[in-house]
Amino acid sequence: MPDRFQITIERSLFRASDSPFAVLQGTCQDGHLKTLCGDLSSFGHGDRIEVTANASEHPRFGQRWKVEEATILEPDDRPSRKAFLESIDGIGPGRADQLLDLFGEDVFARIDEAPERVFSELPGVGKKTSGKAAKSWRERRQIREVLGLLQAAGIESSQALAGRASRTFGDRTMEILEDNPFALIELHGIGFRDADRLASHLGLFPGSPQRVKAGCLHILREAKAAEGHMFLTADQLDTRAADLLDLPREQLHLEAVLS
Template structure:
């Protein structure tokens, strides 16, 4: 279903009793705050022009909305409709489709092109543009390249809407949803459904608890492999960025997470073994210089059977970065001492 729901805070001072519902077409966007999504629009509903306020997704003139909320009497601006939820719907009539396409919502489509498309495909215009661009390309003056760009623009809009519908109920606001969409692109919803913990690893401000709520909704509870894997990687990442530790003791990692996740330690250990086998993480004895030398020279994984009492665990990418940094420092320390002098014309600037 092609729709997008946004929760909104009432902005009126005095409200009438009971929730009401409106449906109409966006006539004008008076104000939109990208930071918190607060928006003021003029909605044409049953031939009446109504001012609607509240949190809304990015809108275009001509889009069809279903709005729930309450009528309010603002002391300065008069009668308004304070939205508690806003649902974007696909335009259903030819007039609504024309208003949407001719508004500039889709780059490269103006009034003439919108008329041409609607004349050819009627109420199925948007569906044909999204699913059958080859039919659109046969129209005079459009061609394959423009038809493809129309398709991509509509698919992008749908992807953003589906992502919003997925995340809004979990307290993830519009601004953060835009950040997630920029980070993960059109496949964001599919990526999150497959592994919600990836959000916590990739997007700043999304914590483990949010990922847990999403995972529970997707049936990834208890000792589900995706949950155990995500928890391990997230913990290693947080240990690095919050505490500055590039590795964690194997035993401590398993004990702490077993308690936090309320799962069997053997299951968590098996998930960690899998990550080691896939070379996403490394497990080694930090006191064994020979193992470190072999890893650095062969660029291969370390012994999966390292003594769990002495072993530590690190993200492979971080370990390799540390090794490269150490190599660079050693290289620089072996170079002859540079002879540098201060140029008096430029203060403390050194020339070597």
């Protein structure tokens, strides 16, 4: 049976360049150091996460925990907030302490409001460093937000997908996904079902033109993969779309949606 525990990431031991696989090390609530491996590329130094994992023994590196599921947690005490702040480019332990002394529990909210201004107010931090820190802050916070959204929608492998989405869509990732959850399909290996889970979580109307269009494109791509072409009669597309989307044919309005 897998164990479930919380851990604060402190070191990245390995990150694959061609997959979301990573090996991370951190400290659990009981003070024990543990090494995690799995699709963990979205996590980094300072992240506090809850994992479901199985202990395994590596012949060279010793005990590791193979992660089945990982959920991001918001830092809720000074040590975890400090660990996250230290992970920001240009902000080390000393500056992290200064920020916590200045803003206490509100430190993340204050930085979110105006990161450049907050960082530039620290002693010895110039425009270049504050700009670098602000960019790093936005990137880290965005991945956390995207990860939280995908996990709330019940999408598997959210921890790997969050980083890929952020790299693909840039600093507008949350805006893009909330406006059109089916943009997820642009990511290699992500199918209609996962995007549809996100759409449902965001409250998108089941018969919305966005959903119908995305479903039809999915059907045509599947036809190409299975049959070698993307040609379907209107009646065939109508039938398959009604089945995929679980909607009556009269609610599809394919001509209007696809025109």
